[in-house]
Amino acid sequence: MERSRFLAGLDLPAHCILSEEAELRPYECDGLSAYRRLPWLVLIPETLEQVQAILAYCHRLKVPVVARGAGTGLSGGALPLEHGVLLSLARFTDILDIDTANRLARVQPGVRNLAISEAVAAQGLYYAPDPSSQIACSIGGNVAENAGGVHCLKYGLTVNNIAALKVVTMEGELLTIGSHAADSAGYDLLALLTGSEGMLGVIVEVTVRLLPVPEYAQVLLAAFDSAESAGNAVADIISSGILPAGLEMMDKLAIRAAEDFVHAGYPTDAAAILLCELDGTRAEVDAQLEKVHALLSHAGASEVRTARDQQERQRFWAGRKASFPAVGRLSPDYYCMDGTIPRKHLGRVLATISEWSAEYGLPVANVFHAGDGNLHPLILYDANQPGELERTEEFGGRILELCIEAGGTITGEHGVGMEKIDQMCTQFNRAELEQFHAVKRAFDPDGLLNPGKAIPTLARCAEFGHMHVHGGALPFPELERF
Amino acid sequence: MPEQDLTDAWCARIQEAAATHRPLYIHGGNSKAFYGRPVTGDALDTREHSGILDYEPSELVIRARSGTALSEIEQRLERHRQMLAFEPPHFSPHSTLGGAIASGLSGPRRPFAGAARDMVLGVGLINGKGEALHFGGQVMKNVAGYDLSRLMAGALGTLGLLTDVALKVLPRPETEYTLKQVCSQQEALLRCAEWTAKPLPLSAACWHDEHLYLRLSGTEAGVRYAQHQLGDSLLEQDSSWWQRLRDQQLDFFRRDEPLWRLSVPPATPPLAITGDWLIDWGGGQRWLYSKENAATIRQVTGSVGGQATLFRNAQGKEDVFQPLPGPLFSLQQRLKQAFDPEGILNPGRLYAGL
Structure with a gap:
C-alpha cells in the first residue's frame, strides 16, 4: 500500500495527520529508546468517531495499526511499523466523570496517571497504581501494560483497580467491557484486555476505581550488610501478618546513585536498604511501626530509622522513585530489566547477576519491589562502544531466563513488547503460544493490531533457538532451523 | 481420597471427547450444581485430582490441584494465620478450589480485599483440544502474555478444565x-x-x-x-x-x-x-x-x-445470566472457539452457545 493512496482515501482533518520526516521523528521510539523505527504515518484523532473510522478504514485496506499513549513504555510496545499507522491517543485527555459515591472516575485514555489522583484529592480519594513514570504515563497505556508501581502488594496492579473499558476493535466497533458494578456477566474480558499490549483492541475510555487516601502513612528505612539479610527481613515482615503499603529494596550501587542525585539521606555504606511503608489509621500504623521496627532489628539491620516527619518520608521515597534517572547519571546508557521471582530466591538470583556482571564487565544496580518479588536490575552500558548494546541485551536475556528458572517471569510490569519477545519462547511452550495466538484471532483475525509484539510466532521461536524444553523433548521439531 | 496427578489421564479423556464430540460435565464437590444452566454430558469429577502443591507463608502464595477441598486449603492457611481473602462460599463441605475459581464467586470481604479473580496468580488448564497448558505463575506481578488465568475465573469450566490454581493469600487480621x-x-x-x-x-x-x-x-x-x-x-x-x-x-x-x-x-x-x-x-x-x-x-x-x-431455583424456565449485547456475545463465542473448538467443555453452562 502506498502512503499517498492511503492518505487520499482517509477522512481526517489535516492537523490530525503527521507525515513529514521531521514530524514523525519524535514517534520513532517509546521509553525503550534502544529500539527505533521511523513511523510510516502518525494519526492523532480528536474524536471517538475518528478513531472508529481510522480503524475501520485500516481494516478494510489491511493496514496494521500500533496504538500509542504517552510513549513512556519500557518494552517497545509502541514501537512503530515501517508500513503501518501509529495511532496516538494523546488528544484524549478529558476526565469525563467523577462518581464519588461509587468511588469511580471515568477518564479518556490520554489522561495522565497522576492527574487522576490530583483530580480527586479534594474528595479524599486517589487512584492506587503508581508506576514510577506516573507524572507522564497515561492511563490507556497503564491498562494496555497492566502497570504496577510500589504499592502493588497491598493495593494490586492496574487489573485490580479498574472497573470498565471502552474499546474499539480492529473493525471499528465500539465495545463496553466491564461495568460500574463489581462484576459483569460472561467472560472476564476486563482481565483479558488489561495487559494485552494493544494486540486485542484500542482503549478509548477507562473507568478506574478510587480508594480513600489513608489517614496516615509512615516509612521505615533499614540498612543491611548484605542483600540476603535484607531479603530475610522482608520474609519476616510478611510472615508476621503485616501487609506493608510499600516494601522496596535497593542495592549499594542504586543507593549511592540515588543519594548523589536527590540527597535522600540514605546510608551509603550499606550493602542494601529496605524502605517499608505502612498506612492506615494512625492507631493502626503506630501499632505496626513498633512491630516492624523490632523485626528489622532482629533480622540484623545495622540501622533502622523512622522518618521524623512527612518531609523526611517524602525524601526517603524521592530517592527510590528517582533511582532510574539517578543510575542513568552513572553511565551513558542503562538497560532496565523487569523480572519477577519468588522472593525466597532473591539471594541466589542477586549473587548470580553479580557474577555475570563481572563476567560481562557491565555494572548492575538493583532496585527491587521486594514485597512482590519484582526485580529491576539496571545494566550500565555505553551504546557508543561497538558491541556493548549487544552484550547488554545478551546479559539481560540471561537474567530473564534466570528469573524463569527460579519459578518467576520475564516481566512483572513493563510488558513483553518488542524487547522480551524472544524470552517468551523460553517461558511458554508451543501449545501455550498457540493458545495465545488463537485468543488474538478471536479479536483480530487478520493480525493487524500491533503485529510482531508481545507473542512470538512459532517460526520466530524456532529461529531464536532458546525454546521451552519440556520433558527433554526438543520443541518445534517440525520447524526448520536457521 | 489419596492425592494424585491425573493431568495426563484428563488430557487423554478430553482428546477422546473432542474426537467423538461427546460433551463433558466438569464438576468438583457439586456444591454449586444449582448455579448456571444445566449441562448434558459425561461427568468428570475433579476431586480425584487433589493436593496442595506449594505453600510458603512468607511468599503469600498457595498452589493446589483443582480437586483439593477448599476446607483443606483454608485449614492449612489458618495454621499460619493466613486466609483466602475473597472468602469463597462453601455451599457444602465438599466445595473445591477448582469450583471456587470456575464459579468466580466471592464472599463478604470482596469489596474491601478483592474478588476471586483478583487473587488468581496462575492456572494450569487443559483446553478443549486436550492440551495441558500453564498461564500466569506463582508471583504477584506477571504480565508475560495475555492474562488467560484470570479469564478462567467465572468461566464455569467452559474454556478449560482447571488442573491447578495459584492464589495470592493474605494475613488474617x-x-x-x-x-x-x-x-x-x-x-x-x-x-x-x-x-x-x-x-x-x-x-x-x-x-x-x-x-x-x-x-x-x-x-x-x-x-x-x-x-x-x-x-x-x-x-x-x-x-x-x-x-x-x-x-x-x-x-x-x-x-x-x-x-x-x-x-x-x-x-x-x-x-x-x-x-x-x-x-x-x-x-x-x-x-x-x-x-x-x-x-x-x-x-x-x-x-x-x-x-x-x-x-x-431457576427451575429451568429463564436465562440464568444477564443477556449480553450482540457484538459482545459474538466475541465471547469466538473466545470459546479459541479454547474449545469442539464445544465439549461444560457446553451451555454459562449461555446457550458458549
Whole structure:
C-alpha cells in the first residue's frame, strides 16, 4: 500500500495527520529508546468517531495499526511499523466523570496517571497504581501494560483497580467491557484486555476505581550488610501478618546513585536498604511501626530509622522513585530489566547477576519491589562502544531466563513488547503460544493490531533457538532451523 | 481420597471427547450444581485430582490441584494465620478450589480485599483440544502474555478444565469486630457510601432485616479507634454470622423460590422491585426474592448499570445470566472457539452457545 493512496482515501482533518520526516521523528521510539523505527504515518484523532473510522478504514485496506499513549513504555510496545499507522491517543485527555459515591472516575485514555489522583484529592480519594513514570504515563497505556508501581502488594496492579473499558476493535466497533458494578456477566474480558499490549483492541475510555487516601502513612528505612539479610527481613515482615503499603529494596550501587542525585539521606555504606511503608489509621500504623521496627532489628539491620516527619518520608521515597534517572547519571546508557521471582530466591538470583556482571564487565544496580518479588536490575552500558548494546541485551536475556528458572517471569510490569519477545519462547511452550495466538484471532483475525509484539510466532521461536524444553523433548521439531 | 496427578489421564479423556464430540460435565464437590444452566454430558469429577502443591507463608502464595477441598486449603492457611481473602462460599463441605475459581464467586470481604479473580496468580488448564497448558505463575506481578488465568475465573469450566490454581493469600487480621446498627435499607446504603469513602478498616458491610452489620479488621488499637468513628453500635458477639452469610446459611436464604443476585454500583439507591432484600458488599451485591418477572428485574437492574443473575431455583424456565449485547456475545463465542473448538467443555453452562 502506498502512503499517498492511503492518505487520499482517509477522512481526517489535516492537523490530525503527521507525515513529514521531521514530524514523525519524535514517534520513532517509546521509553525503550534502544529500539527505533521511523513511523510510516502518525494519526492523532480528536474524536471517538475518528478513531472508529481510522480503524475501520485500516481494516478494510489491511493496514496494521500500533496504538500509542504517552510513549513512556519500557518494552517497545509502541514501537512503530515501517508500513503501518501509529495511532496516538494523546488528544484524549478529558476526565469525563467523577462518581464519588461509587468511588469511580471515568477518564479518556490520554489522561495522565497522576492527574487522576490530583483530580480527586479534594474528595479524599486517589487512584492506587503508581508506576514510577506516573507524572507522564497515561492511563490507556497503564491498562494496555497492566502497570504496577510500589504499592502493588497491598493495593494490586492496574487489573485490580479498574472497573470498565471502552474499546474499539480492529473493525471499528465500539465495545463496553466491564461495568460500574463489581462484576459483569460472561467472560472476564476486563482481565483479558488489561495487559494485552494493544494486540486485542484500542482503549478509548477507562473507568478506574478510587480508594480513600489513608489517614496516615509512615516509612521505615533499614540498612543491611548484605542483600540476603535484607531479603530475610522482608520474609519476616510478611510472615508476621503485616501487609506493608510499600516494601522496596535497593542495592549499594542504586543507593549511592540515588543519594548523589536527590540527597535522600540514605546510608551509603550499606550493602542494601529496605524502605517499608505502612498506612492506615494512625492507631493502626503506630501499632505496626513498633512491630516492624523490632523485626528489622532482629533480622540484623545495622540501622533502622523512622522518618521524623512527612518531609523526611517524602525524601526517603524521592530517592527510590528517582533511582532510574539517578543510575542513568552513572553511565551513558542503562538497560532496565523487569523480572519477577519468588522472593525466597532473591539471594541466589542477586549473587548470580553479580557474577555475570563481572563476567560481562557491565555494572548492575538493583532496585527491587521486594514485597512482590519484582526485580529491576539496571545494566550500565555505553551504546557508543561497538558491541556493548549487544552484550547488554545478551546479559539481560540471561537474567530473564534466570528469573524463569527460579519459578518467576520475564516481566512483572513493563510488558513483553518488542524487547522480551524472544524470552517468551523460553517461558511458554508451543501449545501455550498457540493458545495465545488463537485468543488474538478471536479479536483480530487478520493480525493487524500491533503485529510482531508481545507473542512470538512459532517460526520466530524456532529461529531464536532458546525454546521451552519440556520433558527433554526438543520443541518445534517440525520447524526448520536457521 | 489419596492425592494424585491425573493431568495426563484428563488430557487423554478430553482428546477422546473432542474426537467423538461427546460433551463433558466438569464438576468438583457439586456444591454449586444449582448455579448456571444445566449441562448434558459425561461427568468428570475433579476431586480425584487433589493436593496442595506449594505453600510458603512468607511468599503469600498457595498452589493446589483443582480437586483439593477448599476446607483443606483454608485449614492449612489458618495454621499460619493466613486466609483466602475473597472468602469463597462453601455451599457444602465438599466445595473445591477448582469450583471456587470456575464459579468466580466471592464472599463478604470482596469489596474491601478483592474478588476471586483478583487473587488468581496462575492456572494450569487443559483446553478443549486436550492440551495441558500453564498461564500466569506463582508471583504477584506477571504480565508475560495475555492474562488467560484470570479469564478462567467465572468461566464455569467452559474454556478449560482447571488442573491447578495459584492464589495470592493474605494475613488474617489480628482482630475483627462486628458492629450492628438499626436502620432502613436506604439509610444503610447512605452510610455505606459515606464510610467506604473514608480510610476506615472496614472488611464487610451488609444490611439485613433492618440492621446494618459492619465488620472491622486490623490491629486491636486500629479496630477500637475505627469503632468510635462509626457512631452508636452494638457489638455483635457471634463472629460466625459472616460465615453464615457467605455460605447462605442465614434464614433469609431458606426458601425454594427463585433467588436473584443483583450486581450494581454500590451507592445505587434502593431499587424499585417488590420483594425481600439482603444487601451485601456495602450495596454492590443485592440478594432478592421477588415475584416480579425476569424481564422486569433485568430491565431495572440494567438501567442502573448493573446485572441480574437468577442464582438459585431457576427451575429451568429463564436465562440464568444477564443477556449480553450482540457484538459482545459474538466475541465471547469466538473466545470459546479459541479454547474449545469442539464445544465439549461444560457446553451451555454459562449461555446457550458458549
